[in-house]
Amino acid sequence: MSDARQYFKLPSPFAMKRGGALHGAHVAYETWGSLNAARDNAVLLLTGLSPSAHAAANDADPSPGWWEGMLGPGKAIDTRRWFVICMNSLGSDKGSTCPASIDPATGEAYRLSFPDLSLEDVANAAHALVAELGIAQLASLIGCSMGGMSTLAYMLLHPGSVRTHISVDTAPQAQPFAIAIRSLQREAIRLDPHWNNGQYDNAQYPDIGMSIARKLGVITYRSAMEWNGRFARIRLDPEQREEQPFGLEFQVESYLQGHAQRFVRTFDPNSYLYLSRASDWFDIAEYGNGSVLEGLKRIQIEQALVIGVSTDILFPLEQQEQIAEGLRAAGAEVEFVALDSPQGHDAFLVDIDNYSRAIGGFLARIQ
Known part of the structure; x- marks a missing residue:
């Protein structure tokens, strides 16, 4: 292309x-x-x-x-x-x-x-x-x-x-709610051991932190009305569920997981942190x-x-x-x-x- x-x-x-x-x-x-x-x-x-x-x-x-x-x-x-x-x-x-x-x-x-x-x-x-x-x-x-x-x-x-x-x-x-959400997103990235104070690489990459940050974002980008209308309380088919304790059970969980997986390696975690904080600072x-x-x-x-x-x-x-x-x-x-x-x-x-x-x-x- x-x-x-x-x-x-x-x-x-x-x-x-x-x-x-x-x-x-x-x-x-x-x-x-x-x-x-x-x-x-x-x-x-x-x-x-x-x-x-x-x-x-x-x-x-x-x-x-x-x-x-x-x-x-x-x-x-x-x-x-x-x-x-x-x-x-x-x-x-x-x-x-x-x-x-x-x-x-x-x-x-x-x-x-x-x-x-x-x-x-x-x-x-x-x-x-x-x-x-x-x-x-x-x-x-x-x-x-x-x-x-x-x-x-x-x-x-x-x-x-x-x-x-x-x-x-x-x-x-930025209002306190937006700051609170972005703070949690940054915390998820920073607490991932693979973030390593910003010194990650492709082999040791903060996938989990970025995944949680993205899920938090997606939740706030849509409305409760939208979540109710699209997913209600529909559960995944048994073969789609995760075997481990407390694994994915509802369709909305699977949707968030898919969004996160598509995003995680497409955006640099440190850049995400910097832009997120810049948004909080603007006044x-x-x-x-x-x-x-x-x-x-x-x-x-x-x-x-x-x-x-x-x-x-x-x-x-x-x-x-x-x-x-x-x-x-x-x-x-x-x-x-x-x-x-x-x-x-x-x-x-x-x-x-x-x-x-x-x-x-x-x-x-x-x-």
């Missing part, structure tokens, strides 16, 4: 918000559509914790992307009109410099010597990429989940660089003297679409309302969409029809 992934070398040294700097670092990205002569039709998409920059199929890589139903010719994010860029977060192992990358100073992987990562660093890397592409102002900036927090940082740190914003299932700061109130509303009021854009889901327990609907209220107070024309999708936080990846209607409608109205 051909690779659509491109790489942008970040300015070196690339200073990090919480101290330290990266040398010779880069971020991976992909693009769709064409930049027009006025260079004013660019849309930047920032992702959640685990996706790559491959949001949709393109000429160089026809394989389906993580937001395939949303992005492409004639779709909600119509690549016949928009030049779309999707960047893999700094710190992610899907092509960008991360803890698994080689530290040029030592010739060995950074591991835990990687500087503390913040979502502001992700935002600054994205802004540097956009500037390198010759784009002074984005037509729209879209952020999903963790990427939504990164986009808030982007707009705060680089005023005037964005005309419109689409906020998808995100938060202006827009830092920019508003302790007030989320005052922090949001510093964002200067023309229009915004804020989408949330009533069944999202990780990024609850009241946090989307908070973002909408703050952007309105800042002077933006804000459209707020509350969906009742049963899929919880993952709805933006699953309920493509409803999200397409909101996002496609909003982008169509941009002059």
Whole structure:
């Protein structure tokens, strides 16, 4: 398969918000559509914790992307009109410099010597990429989940660089429930003996810790309504059950196990730890003297679409309302969409029809 992934070398040294700097670092990205002569039709998409920059199929890589139903010719994010860029977060192992990358100073992987990562660093890397592409102002900036927090940082740190914003299932700061879940995920990885203070390899790899972390994540990405509807209390057939004491017995357990097995070796554990903690640290109130509303009021854009889901327990609907209220107070024309999708936080990846209607409608109205 051909690779659509491109790489942008970040300015070196690339200073990090919480101290330290990266040398010779880069971020991976992909693009769709064409930049027009006025260079004013660019849309930047920032992702959640685990996706790559491959949001949709393109000429160089026809394989389906993580937001395939949303992005492409004639779709909600119509690549016949928009030049779309999707960047893999700094710190992610899907092509960008991360803890698994080689530290040029030592010739060995950074591991835990990687500087503390913040979502502001992700935002600054994205802004540097956009500037390198010759784009002074984005037509729209879209952020999903963790990427939504990164986009808030982007707009705060680089005023005037964005005309419109689409906020998808995100938060202006992590709430205690989200922090608690991510803390447990990190603990599961750190307590796996094979994690070995970040010094694992393919032979001694924290499979169990990563598996538990993924299961915890999947539980919070969907809603109780979804779990009840899909699995109820259905038990596995006897031949599917595990023989050992307390082994898998219910279908929902088997589902989580399958999800975990598919994920475990596809994401670097140290990168997972760094991005997870960066999500906990992000707090827009830092920019508003302790007030989320005052922090949001510093964002200067023309229009915004804020989408949330009533069944999202990780990024609850009241946090989307908070973002909408703050952007309105800042002077933006804000459209707020509350969906009742049963899929919880993952709805933006699953309920493509409803999200397409909101996002496609909003982008169509941009002059």
